Amino acid sequence: MPVRRKKRRSSRLFQFDKSYLAQYGVLAGVDEAGCGPLAGPVVAAAVILPASWRHPKLADSKLISADVRRSIFKILEKCALAIGVGIVEADEIDRINIRRAGFAAMRLAISRLATTPVHALIDGFRIPDCEMPHTPIVQGDNKSAHIAAASIIAKVTRDAIMEQWDDEYPVYGFRRHKGYGTKEHLAALLRHGPSPIHRKSFAPVLASSLSEPVLTSE
Numbered sequence: 375m376p377v378r379r380k381k382r383r384s385s386r387l388f389q390f391d392k393s394y395l396a397q398y399g400v401l402a403g404v405d406e407a408g409c410g411p412l413a414g415p416v417v418a419a420a421v422i423l424p425a426s427w428r429h430p431k432l433a434d435s436k437l438i439s440a441d442v443r444r445s446i447f448k449i450l451e452k453c454a455l456a457i458g459v460g461i462v463e464a465d466e467i468d469r470i471n472i473r474r475a476g477f478a479a480m481r482l483a484i485s486r487l488a489t490t491p492v493h494a495l496i497d498g499f500r501i502p503d504c505e506m507p508h509t510p511i512v513q514g515d516n517k518s519a520h521i522a523a524a525s526i527i528a529k530v531t532r533d534a535i536m537e538q539w540d541d542e543y544p545v546y547g548f549r550r551h552k553g554y555g556t557k558e559h560l561a562a563l564l565r566h567g568p569s570p571i572h573r574k575s576f577a578p579v580l581a582s583s584l585s586e587p588v589l590t591s592e
Contacts, residue, residue, distance in 0.1 A: 422456040
């Protein structure tokens with residue numbers, strides 16, 4: 375994508391937040407990563423940006439490369455006024471379901487902000503039982519700079535967790551697919567059965583746990 379187009383996209387994100395900043399002053403963006411994978415946690419992040427902070431490549435984490443995500447992540451660690459991260463593990467996802475787990479991770483992320491915002495912008499839907507006043511924004515990670523920043527923190531944090539789990543359970547290839555249901559991952563599930571970090575309530579994992587693992591000479 376041309377640099378000029380990237381800058382326009384980034385500018386739109388910051389422009390979107392202007393009216394909320396004018397109204398509330400201290401604003402947080404909240405997003406999650408990892409609702410779709412078959413393994414690992416769901417991770418949410420809440421981020422408060424300085425009002426004057428800008429980055430020309432800021433975007434929804436799904437629209438930028440892993441290298442750009444990591445670069446912006448490091449900048450946000452230094453420049454953000456506050457960052458909160460909430461993690462809900464696979465066994466809790468199985469217990470309460472992924473939708474509720476995503477909301478729980480968001481509430482945790484907000485509660486872990488060192489600075490309390492006046493208002494939060496949330497990607498997607500209103501968070502049940504959340505005391506923080508907030509505005510839900512559908513596809514907010516592609517509209518709001520604060521939510522886009524949160525999407526990067528959540529995605530990079532979760533990717534790092536899955537890379538660590540790859541060291542523990544290398545047969546599944548978590549480092550490559552981060553727990554999503556790729557052909558490689560599904561084949562590994564059939565061959566080895568689910569690991570302790572798989573989401574047992576998810577259909578492909580449940581199916582693999584009901585079948586006999588494929589014996590190989592490996």
